Amino acid sequence: METDVLIIGSGIAGLSLAIKLNDGHPDLHITIISKSEADDCNTRYAQGGVAAVTNLRNDSFNNHIHDTLACGKGLCSSAIVKMVVEQAPARINDLVQLGVKFDYQDNKHFHLALEGGHSLPRVVHHKDKTGFEIESVLLKQVQARSRIQLLTNTTVIDLLTENINHKKTCSGIKILDTKSNQIISFRSQVTVLASGGCGQVYANTTNPRVASGDGYAMAFRAGAVIKNMRFMQFHPTSLYQAANHHVSFLISEALRGFGAHVVDGNEKRFLFLYDNRGELATRDVISNAIYDYMQTKGLSFVYLDLRHLDIKSAKNHFPQIFAEFKRANLNPKYDLIPITPSAHYQCGGVAVDQDGLTSIQQLYALGEVSYTGLHGANRLASNSLLEALVFAHNAAEKINSESFINKASHQKTESIDIQIFEKKGIKELIFQLKKTMTKTAFENDYEELLKARTLSTDILTMIEQEIANMKFSQELLLLRNLSQTANLILNDKIENFKTADKEIQSIHF
Ligand SMILES: Cc1cc2nc3c(=O)[nH]c(=O)nc-3n(C[C@H](O)[C@H](O)[C@H](O)COP(=O)(O)OP(=O)(O)OC[C@H]3O[C@@H](n4cnc5c(N)ncnc54)[C@H](O)[C@@H]3O)c2cc1C
Incomplete structure (x- = not known):
């Protein structure tokens, strides 16, 4: 199997890159691979929108730059922040040209939402389901282009690398074929990781099952530089x-802004015990407070109380959230809504330059899997969809400008027979790992970090032995990537525990 450009991931990063490559280079053969259905990804679930300065009369690039740097706690790259913020209006325009429908306040101007950390309303959105709108339009565009092939329900196991001109170069991927019980190598001139985040490493997460950290783990095993996974x-x-x-379905903080209270089973508001801003404190403060309260009282969850609000008006503002309440058989007029803090977004990742190129030749990383320098210690709300669009654009320009064809491998594709088996105890290990990782996220305790690292290392050693004996299963590969990603997060936390940014780490996990 061979292709020119191989993209791992069919979220906003992978799809928008494929479209731009096809527009610039119609002959290029592009293959997009996704582990599940094409639209099963973080992008689809994005609610808020895309941050961009689209009205220079009320806002300025400098404001957006300032807000991003402040949120990143001094760890952003200011050159990258400037580049991303200044490109934002053009990338929003690209989406509009492709058919994405954003909400407008009048014929000319987008309706702009205000989100936490932004000094002004600047989030372009489609109701409270912007990600769904973007994903649907990009998928339709991809499916209409004959030179782009979309392979769904296909698991990439690892990246293939070799030395070309004394430089480590990516020459494709290995995929698991459960029909023929084979691992098949798939060669490409350029390979792109657009494989999303790793919320599934934790017990509770807003991320779908595909967000199991495969991209970070594969890149690490291939020898790529990875940064800032502690955030x-x-x-x-x-x-x-x-x-x-x-x-866990995300309930926007805008609902707390609308007046919802956080209460315990006795209907007691407890956030004021931790911060005098109560429900309006920042995300990190509230997550920590809820976790601490649950631990102290032995609770698995607390509640959101909406009963005192104008429910009709709330439903109007948050149609998707209210539809989810209905699906969960909860009536917010009478019922308390059970809630818990959840892993949401990985700010670190595979280190890339401004074109999305990693430390390995011919390997790019785009979207949540990448570390570009935009977010620093903490992502500003709605900057991640923007980051994916900007770096996909830059990568497409770079790839389209190069005569890269036939630069990479001349090695033949090959298939290796393997044994598919269900190893006992994998589910329990996944559960144990997730529980341990959640504890380390909230309790910044050095000894606990070391213990958690021993657990993830032991799991990895066991799995690598099975794989060396050509024994595979989907669950085993899932645990392999979860524990490798956990290991990367823990190593970064341990290495930085005693350094200057300890304070930042304890604030933002
Ligand atoms: C509930 C929620 C709300 C959010 N709201 C916002 C918001 O309002 N604004 C904002 O900017 N950001 C938001 N985010 C974050 C944002 O949605 C993500 O960061 C972004 O969508 C990531 O896009 P991506 O293309 O990098 O990855 P994804 O969209 O997650 O796509 C990953 C792809 O990689 C594939 N994949 C992974 N591993 C493998 C493998 N081993 N083999 C084959 N394929 C693989 C998956 O199948 C999938 O197709 C939100 C996230 C969530 C979960």
Whole structure:
């Protein structure tokens, strides 16, 4: 199997890159691979929107730059922040040209939402389901282009690398074929990781099952530079689900802004015990407070109380959230809504330059899997969809400008027979790892970090032995990537525990 450009991931990063490459280079053969259905990804769930200065009369690039730097706690790259902010209006325009429908306040101007950390309203959106709108339009565009092939329900196991001109070069991927019980190598001139985040490393997460950190783990195994994995962002209010659920639905903080209270089972508001801003404190403060309260009282969840609000008006503002309440059989007029903090966004990742190129030749990383320098220690709300669009644009310009064809491998594609088996105890190990990682996220304790690292290292050693014996299963590969990503997060936390940014780390996990 061979292709010119191989893209791992069908979220905003992978799809927008494919479209731009096809527009600039119609002959290029592009293959997009996704682990599940094409639209099963973080992008689809994005609610808020895309941050961009679209009205220079009321706002300025400098304001957006300032807000991003302040949120990143001094760890952003100011050159990258400037580049991304200044490109934002053009990238929004690209989406509009492709058919994405954003909300308007009048014929000319977008309706702009105000989100936490932004000094002015500047978030372009489609109701409270912007990600769904963007993903649907980009997928339609991709499906209409005959030179782009979309392979769904296909798991990439690893990247293929070799030395070309004394430089480590990516020459494709290995995929698992459960029909033929084979691992098949798939060669490409350029390979792009657009594989999303890693919320699934934790017990509660707003991220879907595909966000299991595969891209970070694959890049690490291939020898790429990875940075700042300690900065996992948590969201304080997601719908509590029993342990067998994989995804916790995100309940926007705008609902607290609308007047919702956080209460315990006795209907007591407790956030004021931690911060005098109560429900209006920042995400990190509220996540920490809720976790601490739950630990102290032995609770698995607390509640959001909406009963005192104008429910009709709230439903109007948050149609998607209210639809989810209905699905969960909750009536916010009478019922308390069970909530818990959840892992939400990975600010670190595979280190890239301004074109999305990693430390390995012919390997790019775009979207949440990458570390570009935009977010620093903490992502400003709605800057991540923007980051994916800007770096996909830059990568497309770079790839389209190069005569890269036939630069890479001349090695033949090959298939290796393997044994597919269900190893006992994998589910329990996944559960144990997730629980341990959640503890380390909230309790910044050095000894606990070391213990958690021993657990993830032991799991990895066991799995690598099975893989060396050509024994595979989907669950085993899932645990392999979860524990490798956990290991990367823990190593980064341990290395930085005693350094100057300890304070930042304890604020933002
Ligand atoms: C509930 C929620 C709300 C959010 N709201 C906002 C918001 O309002 N604004 C904002 O800017 N950001 C928001 N975010 C963050 C934003 O949605 C993500 O950062 C962004 O969508 C990531 O896009 P991506 O293309 O990098 O990855 P994704 O959209 O997650 O796509 C990842 C792709 O990689 C594939 N993949 C992964 N591993 C493998 C493998 N081993 N083999 C094959 N394929 C693989 C998956 O199948 C999937 O197709 C939100 C996130 C969530 C979860």
